[in-house]
Amino acid sequence: MAVSKPKLMVVGNGMVGHHFIEQVCSLGLNKIFDVHVFGEEPRPAYDRVQLSKYFETGSADPLMLTSAQDYQDWGITLHLNTLITAIDTANKTLTSAKGQRYVYEQLVLATGSFPFVPPINGNERDQCLVYRTIEDLQAIQAAAANSKVGVVVGGGLLGLEAANAMKQLGVKTHVVEFAPQLMPVQLNDKAGELLCSKIEQLGVSVHTSKATTAIIDGEAALHRMTFNDESFLETDMIVFSAGIRPQDQLARVSNINIGERGGIEIDNWCLTSAPDVYAIGECALWQQKIFGLVAPGYQMARVAASHIASSVSDTKAQTFTGADMSTKLKLLGVDVAAIGASRGFDNAQFVELSDNQTGIYKKLWLDESGTLLKGAVLIGDNSDYSRLLDLYLSQDEIAGTAVELLLAGAEDEADLKDTSIVCSCHQVTKGDIVDAVKAGSHKMAEIKSCTRAASGCGGCAPVVQKIIDQTLQAAGLDFNAGICAHFEHDRQALYHLCQVEGINDFDSLMRQHGKPSASGHTYGCDICKPAAASIFASLQNQYVLNQDSGHVQLQDTNDAYLGNIQKDGTYSVVPRVAGGEITPAKLIAMGQIAQDYDLYTKITGGQRIDMFGATLSQLPEIWKKLIDAGFETGHAYGKSLRTVKSCVGSTWCRYGVQDAVGFAIDLENRYKGLRSPHKLKFAVSGCTRRMCRSTK
Amino acid sequence: MSWINVCEETSLPIGTGVAAWVSGKAVAIFNLGKDGLYAIDNVDPATGVGLLARGLICEMDGELCVASPLYKQHYRLTTGVCIEDTSLVASPFDIKTEQGHVLVFAKA
Amino acid sequence: MPYRDVPAECAEAQSKDIGIIATDKGWNLYVAGNGGMRPRHGDLFATDLSIETLYKYIDRILMFYVKTADKLQRTSTWMESLDGGLAYLKSVVIDDALGINSTLEQQMDLIAATYQCEWKTSLEKPEFLARFNEFVNPNEAPGTDNNAYQRVREQRFPNIKDVGAGTIAIKDITEQQTTEQQTTADEVVA
Numbered sequence A: 001m002a003v004s005k006p007k008l009m010v011v012g013n014g015m016v017g018h019h020f021i022e023q024v025c026s027l028g029l030n031k032i033f034d035v036h037v038f039g040e041e042p043r044p045a046y047d048r049v050q051l052s053k054y055f056e057t058g059s060a061d062p063l064m065l066t067s068a069q070d071y072q073d074w075g076i077t078l079h080l081n082t083l084i085t086a087i088d089t090a091n092k093t094l095t096s097a098k099g100q101r102y103v104y105e106q107l108v109l110a111t112g113s114f115p116f117v118p119p120i121n122g123n124e125r126d127q128c129l130v131y132r133t134i135e136d137l138q139a140i141q142a143a144a145a146n147s148k149v150g151v152v153v154g155g156g157l158l159g160l161e162a163a164n165a166m167k168q169l170g171v172k173t174h175v176v177e178f179a180p181q182l183m184p185v186q187l188n189d190k191a192g193e194l195l196c197s198k199i200e201q202l203g204v205s206v207h208t209s210k211a212t213t214a215i216i217d218g219e220a221a222l223h224r225m226t227f228n229d230e231s232f233l234e235t236d237m238i239v240f241s242a243g244i245r246p247q248d249q250l251a252r253v254s255n256i257n258i259g260e261r262g263g264i265e266i267d268n269w270c271l272t273s274a275p276d277v278y279a280i281g282e283c284a285l286w287q288q289k290i291f292g293l294v295a296p297g298y299q300m301a302r303v304a305a306s307h308i309a310s311s312v313s314d315t316k317a318q319t320f321t322g323a324d325m326s327t328k329l330k331l332l333g334v335d336v337a338a339i340g341a342s343r344g345f346d347n348a349q350f351v352e353l354s355d356n357q358t359g360i361y362k363k364l365w366l367d368e369s370g371t372l373l374k375g376a377v378l379i380g381d382n383s384d385y386s387r388l389l390d391l392y393l394s395q396d397e398i399a400g401t402a403v404e405l406l407l408a409g410a411e412d413e414a415d416l417k418d419t420s421i422v423c424s425c426h427q428v429t430k431g432d433i434v435d436a437v438k439a440g441s442h443k444m445a446e447i448k449s450c451t452r453a454a455s456g457c458g459g460c461a462p463v464v465q466k467i468i469d470q471t472l473q474a475a476g477l478d479f480n481a482g483i484c485a486h487f488e489h490d491r492q493a494l495y496h497l498c499q500v501e502g503i504n505d506f507d508s509l510m511r512q513h514g515k516p517s518a519s520g521h522t523y524g525c526d527i528c529k530p531a532a533a534s535i536f537a538s539l540q541n542q543y544v545l546n547q548d549s550g551h552v553q554l555q556d557t558n559d560a561y562l563g564n565i566q567k568d569g570t571y572s573v574v575p576r577v578a579g580g581e582i583t584p585a586k587l588i589a590m591g592q593i594a595q596d597y598d599l600y601t602k603i604t605g606g607q608r609i610d611m612f613g614a615t616l617s618q619l620p621e622i623w624k625k626l627i628d629a630g631f632e633t634g635h636a637y638g639k640s641l642r643t644v645k646s647c648v649g650s651t652w653c654r655y656g657v658q659d660a661v662g663f664a665i666d667l668e669n670r671y672k673g674l675r676s677p678h679k680l681k682f683a684v685s686g687c688t689r690r691m692c693r694s695t696k
Numbered sequence B: 001m002s003w004i005n006v007c008e009e010t011s012l013p014i015g016t017g018v019a020a021w022v023s024g025k026a027v028a029i030f031n032l033g034k035d036g037l038y039a040i041d042n043v044d045p046a047t048g049v050g051l052l053a054r055g056l057i058c059e060m061d062g063e064l065c066v067a068s069p070l071y072k073q074h075y076r077l078t079t080g081v082c083i084e085d086t087s088l089v090a091s092p093f094d095i096k097t098e099q100g101h102v103l104v105f106a107k108a
Numbered sequence C: 001m002p003y004r005d006v007p008a009e010c011a012e013a014q015s016k017d018i019g020i021i022a023t024d025k026g027w028n029l030y031v032a033g034n035g036g037m038r039p040r041h042g043d044l045f046a047t048d049l050s051i052e053t054l055y056k057y058i059d060r061i062l063m064f065y066v067k068t069a070d071k072l073q074r075t076s077t078w079m080e081s082l083d084g085g086l087a088y089l090k091s092v093v094i095d096d097a098l099g100i101n102s103t104l105e106q107q108m109d110l111i112a113a114t115y116q117c118e119w120k121t122s123l124e125k126p127e128f129l130a131r132f133n134e135f136v137n138p139n140e141a142p143g144t145d146n147n148a149y150q151r152v153r154e155q156r157f158p159n160i161k162d163v164g165a166g167t168i169a170i171k172d173i174t175e176q177q178t179t180e181q182q183t184t185a186d187e188v189v190a
Helices: A015-026 A053-057 A068-073 A134-145 A157-168 A189-201 A249-253 A294-312 A385-394 A402-407 A430-438 A444-451 A461-474 A491-501 A506-513 A528-540 A557-561 A584-596 A618-628 A660-671 A689-694 C051-068 C075-081 C085-093 C101-113 C118-124 C126-132 C170-179 C182-189
Strands: A007-011 A034-038 A077-079 A084-088 A093-096 A101-103 A106-109 A113-115 A128-130 A149-153 A172-176 A205-207 A212-217 A223-227 A232-235 A237-240 A244-246 A264-266 A277-279 A284-286 A327-331 A334-340 A349-355 A360-366 A373-379 A421-423 A571-573 A600-603 A609-614 A641-646 A680-685 B002-008 B017-022 B025-031 B037-041 B056-060 B063-067 B074-076 B095-098 B101-106 C018-022 C027-031 C043-049 C149-152 C155-158
Touching (some): A007 A101, A015 A034, A106 A294, A128 A134, A134 A157, A149 A232, A157 A172, A157 A237, A172 A232, A189 A360, A277 A294, A349 A402, A373 A385, A421 A461, A430 A444, A430 A461, A491 A506, A528 B056, A557 C126, A618 C118, A618 C126, A660 A680, B017 B101, B037 B095, C043 C051, C051 C075, C051 C085, C075 C085
Parallel strands (some): A007 A034, A172 A205, A264 A284, A680 C018
Antiparallel strands (some): A113 A244, A349 A360, A600 A609, B002 B101, B017 B025, B025 B037, B056 B063, B063 B074, C149 C155
16 A cells, blocks of 8 residues: 655645745655645636736736646646635644645645725725736726726835726726825835826826725716815726735634734744744745745745755755845836835935936935945836846945946946846846856747746846847857747748749748747738738739738738828828939929829939828829829839939930930839839939049 | 727728727727737827828737837737837727627727 | 039939949949948949940849848848858859859849839729728718818928827928938938
């Protein structure tokens, strides 16, 4: 009879709970323990930090961190839709809401947090929502569909994320904050003020120093929110995002020690007051502190996993020693970063930069001696975040003055030390990424899966990409030969393939040589489609707007409507004037058309006449008249032969030796239909060679 | 708030966009054949000019987008959110066909 | 001396992709010149050519460029990226080093023979004109915007709007255009 494995149970399958499982697998604990994971939500772990991506893509798929299949492959039992309601710490058993009981040897609580909803009368009305899970987002989306105005209660980090989501859904968005400024936890008052004005410029209204007293029926909208200063705001939907509270209910009912203001108390190994029960992430309280960021949660996951491993093997357990709460993010498109003591402290030295023109604000806090960086806040430009964070974490003395540090700007990724942490969620150093690139992982997705860099909050992705590019370049590797994500070929190779294989439609080109999307689409993009259209035209020279061949869908902006689009969406019209020679009758015809349609006219450098301001629907009428007057298209909209410019030559010029104009017209007529990689211009001069030399 | 009949299904060529008026607002409609119909605001939020219907349909990292004809920002057809700058949004509209008619849901 | 007053090389042939300058004995051919923002003098490819030879060379050069250039690569950068540069291009076009000249000429003949004015074709087939309707339901259009244009120097200009990279007041546009080299005007349009 086989000896049954000891049981390791994990309650919670959020980001931290999932990270713990990844640690379990990398330590091989899934071979030693029978691991069970209980998730309350209907789907496995997803990326809560980037929740608003759900509205960008309209799908939960890009947010998923894992799948049920992964858990199966790891030999781990995943119980979704399963709420654990009680722990019997004496008998070491769990009870689920469905009444099932499970025995554990080791238990990890990763129950996370829940959104705090202020106790306001009316907060349970229709379309009063929170922002935490994908189901919450679906509810927000449904409410937004019939809302014109929305309010986010809470002007902190999460509140502004929610406001961004609401704005993306096309709802006029207001943010209501109790404190006198935005992000009162991270930002000093001045930085909060600046962020506020930047966000208001984006069309989000911000109301600070306002406490909501009640939510009642509105007159013009579904709700009316009344405030302590007697003012009110009418809105169709409300999202509460006023902070989080640790989800400690399960521990509380099971008599595990809870902090005075909530949170499951843990020690340096993440152990709770109950034997063999750990707590990690936002539900855990370490030295009276809750860590509401993903990076410290991941750190706790590593500590707990290492401690469990040390109990069954000869390894040493890590300890949790607190975590840096520095953060860098983009809120409603505005760069914001806070490092260390970002709100300052007593006796601090500081330097401050405030640029109203560009909306950039930076403040650095230093110790009394002015040599150690203790905190920083950055608004509008956080490109120097990694350099400042490095300096803050290392506590190296600053080189030069604090002002120089303030103005030093972005650090070149090449200058980062190999030991510098690039991804703080997964503790990945620059050296780790460089090594992975050298070992053959050249794409962002590969780097993400093998080093985990940029797969936490994603904030370091641009830096990681630069390190990849720099490493590839330094190694002399061709890092992107393909014209776009859909083809690994350059244009020359594609041209050759189309010529040799007689390919004349995009679908075949993509299916035979490109990379259709996972769903089998062959849509391509605005790089490969026009390139293919140009190649087909160079080879076959067929009508470019043909619907049957599908060529019409490939044409670039201007080719697609046989005109040059202008800044106001109208088009310019340029008939061919070969060699710059035009009869008075044609000039009059053109002038008449320009006058009839009130077109702006101008002579071009290519010796022809450009008429601006034709609307899309006027184009066919205008061209009908032009063609009736003997004109033809000038291909000004295409990557093709534009003009053959000429001097008047021997026909009139006293010094001309050849008929330059006649020759230019012939040349223009031979090459006028040619589609090429770029537009082409010719010129013919009829003067003598000696004359040209004399100008040099 | 109601469904507005804008045109016949047959007036939507596959693989390109057309613009339609819906309750005084210009909406860009894209017919992706077997992948269905999509509708977003025709006004390019980067420039304020109504022309997204004239953009090139693209697939970027598995997502369907339209490239603005003016400065080539990519807007997702599903949500209207710009890939390059998520603060730019061409609001999406619900769209469906019924007995050969194309119907767009007017919010206001 | 008559030379001094004559603006020689009136057509600025050396700043074009293909430039042709008359000589006493025929024509000189310059290739891969560029004007505009990144000027490059064309390379003198061959001298004193007959018209017949000129067409042959231009056919081959253009088709070879179309065949081998990268997307959106101008002839000037193409020339600089060619391994062997001008000498290599000469060996391909003049000495037929790759043995492809007759193919290149045939291809250009095909292009010339199948030329069409795309607007003429479009107007002849009404089904192609549907895409030029601004709206599928134009009757539903709200009133026209009379503030979209203004008149400057007796012509019509778009009114100043916050339009992305083009946030330029009309006055600045006109200053820009008058000070700009006329040779780049086609680029302004493009």
